[in-house]
Amino acid sequence: MSSATDRLEFRSGAVRTLWFSVGVATLRAVVLPVATGVAALIAWEWAVWALHIPQVVLPSPSLVVHSVVANAGLLGAHLVPTAMVTVVGFVLAMLLGTAIGIAIAASRLARDMVYPCVLAFQFVPKIALAPLFIVWFGMGLESRFAFSAFISFFPIAVAMTSGLEATDRRTLALCRSLNATPRRVLLHVRIPFAIPFLFAGMKIAITMAVIGTVVGEFISSRSGLGYLILNAASRMQTDLILAAIVVLCAVGLVLYGLIEAADQITSRRFRG
Amino acid sequence: MATGGHQQPRIRKISDLMNVVQRPKLAGVARSAKAKCDIALHDVSKTYVADGATVDAVERISVEIRSGEFVSILGPSGCGKSTLLMMVAGLETPTLGVVEVGGRKMTGPRFEIGVMFQDATLLPWKTALDNVLFPFAITGKSAVDHRKDAQVLLRRVGLDGFETKRPSHLSGGMRQRVALCRALITRPEVLLMDEPFSALDAITRDEMNVVLTNLWQEFQKTVVFVTHSIREAAFLSDRVLVMSQRPGRLLADLPIDITRPRHPAVGETPRFNEICGQLRQMISIAHGHAAG
Numbered sequence: 001m002s003s004a005t006d007r008l009e010f011r012s013g014a015v016r017t018l019w020f021s022v023g024v025a026t027l028r029a030v031v032l033p034v035a036t037g038v039a040a041l042i043a044w045e046w047a048v049w050a051l052h053i054p055q056v057v058l059p060s061p062s063l064v065v066h067s068v069v070a071n072a073g074l075l076g077a078h079l080v081p082t083a084m085v086t087v088v089g090f091v092l093a094m095l096l097g098t099a100i101g102i103a104i105a106a107s108r109l110a111r112d113m114v115y116p117c118v119l120a121f122q123f124v125p126k127i128a129l130a131p132l133f134i135v136w137f138g139m140g141l142e143s144r145f146a147f148s149a150f151i152s153f154f155p156i157a158v159a160m161t162s163g164l165e166a167t168d169r170r171t172l173a174l175c176r177s178l179n180a181t182p183r184r185v186l187l188h189v190r191i192p193f194a195i196p197f198l199f200a201g202m203k204i205a206i207t208m209a210v211i212g213t214v215v216g217e218f219i220s221s222r223s224g225l226g227y228l229i230l231n232a233a234s235r236m237q238t239d240l241i242l243a244a245i246v247v248l249c250a251v252g253l254v255l256y257g258l259i260e261a262a263d264q265i266t267s268r269r270f271r272g
Numbered sequence: 273m274a275t276g277g278h279q280q281p282r283i284r285k286i287s288d289l290m291n292v293v294q295r296p297k298l299a300g301v302a303r304s305a306k307a308k309c310d311i312a313l314h315d316v317s318k319t320y321v322a323d324g325a326t327v328d329a330v331e332r333i334s335v336e337i338r339s340g341e342f343v344s345i346l347g348p349s350g351c352g353k354s355t356l357l358m359m360v361a362g363l364e365t366p367t368l369g370v371v372e373v374g375g376r377k378m379t380g381p382r383f384e385i386g387v388m389f390q391d392a393t394l395l396p397w398k399t400a401l402d403n404v405l406f407p408f409a410i411t412g413k414s415a416v417d418h419r420k421d422a423q424v425l426l427r428r429v430g431l432d433g434f435e436t437k438r439p440s441h442l443s444g445g446m447r448q449r450v451a452l453c454r455a456l457i458t459r460p461e462v463l464l465m466d467e468p469f470s471a472l473d474a475i476t477r478d479e480m481n482v483v484l485t486n487l488w489q490e491f492q493k494t495v496v497f498v499t500h501s502i503r504e505a506a507f508l509s510d511r512v513l514v515m516s517q518r519p520g521r522l523l524a525d526l527p528i529d530i531t532r533p534r535h536p537a538v539g540e541t542p543r544f545n546e547i548c549g550q551l552r553q554m555i556s557i558a559h560g561h562a563a564g
Binding site: 168170171173174175176177178179180181184185188189192269270 | 361362363380381382383385386387389390391393395396397407409410411412458
């Protein structure tokens, strides 16, 4: 009897220790990076003040914050097209990337034909092609949609392909032993297996979609945060440039967070 | 050896099978009177080409397995016993020779042949019950009529109340039980098992052997069981086929004349240990050193 209670106490003690270490781990994971970031900002603020750097050359963080607040209406107006182009471009990249991934995984011939080209294509400096998109798609939204998708489809295609190819070989042998058709195996086994991989690709792709959108706005737009940055640069409004970049970071962070949340939800569904 | 028609109806409802009155039966020779050939291998060889070199995995194996017989293939790792089994499953093609199951030459996998692998190969996002019903889902057949059978099977292997659990919430032994149910839900005429318990710990493995031998006692289908455990082969089988090291050849064909149903206590009887000794000796000879 006493040994049983001993064991119980030991266990509750172990649980408490576990909770404690989990708490410490989360604290570390949150507090350390935040502290580092804050320290860097303070150092920046201090350097601008101590070294008498002109605000036009390097605005201090406090001035950037002030600029964000003062220009909230302007930033908000330019945020809308940027977010819209990023989301549309990303969705197009998803469609294109998953289609390429499925085509590569579904057919040996398509794989041997397309995959090496997709990989070789990675070495094309894609941003350098931006002016061509203006030639092809005009000055309108279409060229920015296309360019954002073009910049970001690659990680999705690669993630989808490797996910489909990483399906457990014995599970595939089981499917073959049941005489399952390749199409059914793809739909019921391989695509669900690829979903965690796909999310990893999507997280890289969303940051690239933001880059594609901003570059598109640099060269062809009359609106959007990219346009605002160029415009502010021409007037030497460095604080506004940094304010726009802060908002861009926020856009990227929110979109990334949405994908992360979707990943969490589906991983509960697909990783068991 | 009859290669043609069947004397008894093979496909019956599992729920019927559960009610079969158990008759103790004798292994091997004793049953040969009513025996008919279910699996036949004629001079089967398999040669792989790997990195430009040819590897003889299996060399000229001829063997016949009767309907309803439990046969183990015993041999050292890498002796080609899994390759042999995969050829019976239709997942590999022999380089030479012919494999027949149910009197028909194997040209590819068949739905009526159940295969079980070393890993449970469950889909992590499906519940235990849905994993058991997976053979129907993946072939586009309706699983509705089989739900009840699946529940009966899961209960039969001791997974009562685990129907809605995901594989990540099951132990290794439980997962292999689900895989066993999945292999049986299609009412296969032949069940092929490729070292299904070798990834489990020794205690769980003994448990699984008891579960399997009890189940088999009821469904009495043809089972070919690949293992490198001497005791496992002796405990489960009517006959043990001993294979040599690569290239795999058939060294011995030993009937196990221990009465059924077999209980775990069989493992302590002198006769059982004598059989294990014989098998060990055959394997030692296969390895080229003296027995003992």
